[in-house]
Amino acid sequence: MALDITIKQENQVLTVYLKGELDHHAVSKIKDAIDLQILKTPAKKLVLDMSGVTFMDSSGIGLIVGRYNRIRSLGGSMTIKNPSQTLLKILKMSGIDQLMKIN
């Protein structure tokens, strides 16, 4: 049930690829890794690629909003890519689609 994380930076775009199940257990382990990269790089755009995420509960919402606030405080923006229909349901329910682009 582990969550794998891969982070790639290209120009000013930081892309985080997540693979596995995104719950409170997983979030507590990856949050700091993403924040560290945001602070270390000059990226102005954070992309969260969720094509590999097979499960997400509201802990994932907390992770997304937290990273959104962080990149915004540095003058950047955030996008979510490739969520499944199941994930899209919880993203829309929590109003994330009003905060950032989902494609």
Place this chain on the structure above:
Amino acid sequence: MQPINRMKIEFDSKSTNEAFARVVVAAFAAQLDPTLEDLADLKTAVSEAVTNAIIHGYEQKPGTIYMECILYSNSIKVIIEDHGVGMDDIDKARTPAFTTKPELERSGMGFSVMESFMDSLYIESKKGKGTRVTMTKKFFRD
């Protein structure tokens, strides 16, 4: 309505058990042949309730979570209980985006998700005694 099957387990309030709990409930519910969407909803709601017990009920300290599932011909009732700190204002806790733990980046959407993904949600809680969440999901097969 007569139950057709039931199960009861207890486990430590450790975050690794969030996945364990939702997988166990999904496996138990699978005998009713629910749709994948219904199963995903059920797993999400169970994960929310167990996470609440760990973070808010036991405040991430050691404790025991009690989970009971009762199957009916076309629905499941899930009861998740902790003997943690409890709440004195359930209505406030049910308010979307309300959280007592913003420092942990909790979204405050746990009860809203349970409400939205299940067909009924009933919360009982007593300060200093613990919390019990009872929720039901009806299955509509393809």
